[in-house]
Amino acid sequence: MRIAIVGAGVAGCVMARRLALLAGVEVICLERVVRDDHSEAGTGLNIGPNAVKALTAIDPELAESITRASYPWRNWRISLTDGAVLFDLPLARVAEGPGWRIRWSELYRVLREAAGCISYGCEITQIRRDPADASKTSIEWIQNGEDCRLDGIDLLIAADGRYSKVRRTMSGEPLIRHVGVSIFRLLVPDTSNGLIDDYEQWFNGPKKEPDALRAAYTPKTAPPSAQARWMIDVICENAGDTHWARMQEHEMLYRAAGCNILYLGDAAHGMVPTLGQGATQAVEDSSNAAELITQRYSRGDVNVEGWLQAFEALRAARMRFVMEFSLDATDTMLDGADPIKGTMHKNEEPFQSRLKSLYRDVGLPLDGNTQ
């Protein structure tokens, strides 16, 4: 059996490492960037406890390597910039363990080293159905100036991220929904002397220029807290290096029609970043897919279309829940919203019980529920 994976990011690496263990399966993973180039991935990620749980269930060694390279995410606090705390949640109250806080480039390094079988520097030039068997696919690419080609791919896994070329080529442009909110990320040295020691959020308002940012984040009736003061200073000093992004999501699609292609992670479902579930769901997706394929293949089931149907049935409702919840949690950022009231609601039972489902109901183990 031949499995090709496009993209050695979060989902692609988890899949490549796990599927390469299957006897009789040839796994080829094609990555666009060159080896050791993790430079696109500069900022930090908060990866939810649900990803830790899912990955630990299928690949404890890999989960442990990420734990060693990261900080634990144990607490989530939301304050006003004058220091008034609105929400202060130890994750142990809603999850079975901590999440990870890790620099993006560091996560890629750990995952790519662990995956091993990755071909770097591949520029994909053609993706199509195999002329000899329409359920299979065929890929062409250029690597080191040479034309390469692979036919008769039994399963093509598109793990090539939010702007997935595979998905656009084989299933068309996804429907995109803008939320009307922009966010920014900025990676700076920690000169705060430990003022901020876990995941924290502050409210006070937006605009891109340094003066406008300073005015927006400075509280009107009290001095900023020590943490907010440090944040305001570094944000304004580094305004030119800030990475801004529009919040958006795109429609979920896990498999191509009439052809054995599996979409995973951002290629399957771009979502708003409010609850930090993008990379988290890429881990959850790939842990479930790798385990489902392993279980089925190991008992002699090589019906790839059946695998894809079972995976979609397993994941679709869960992903709809995660995408809706992430969107609902964005309420405090919408134009005209009341961030104080909205954040206080997050202390109440409905939000907390949704968080429990988010962080605990990861689908694994699969035996018995993938028939």
Ligand SMILES: Cc1cc2nc3c(=O)[nH]c(=O)nc-3n(C[C@H](O)[C@H](O)[C@H](O)COP(=O)(O)OP(=O)(O)OC[C@H]3O[C@@H](n4cnc5c(N)ncnc54)[C@H](O)[C@@H]3O)c2cc1C
């Ligand atoms: C600024 C920012 C902050 C974020 N913060 C968080 C956070 O705190 N928590 C969280 O959970 N998520 C976060 N996310 C989202 C998260 O990074 C993504 O959801 C996650 O990386 C998706 O994983 P993936 O495996 O689907 O794709 P990716 O990790 O994007 O990997 C895709 C891979 O495919 C490769 N590729 C792309 N096109 C091709 C091609 N044509 N040929 C070959 N290879 C290709 C890419 O080089 C890459 O290696 C953040 C995203 C951004 C932009």
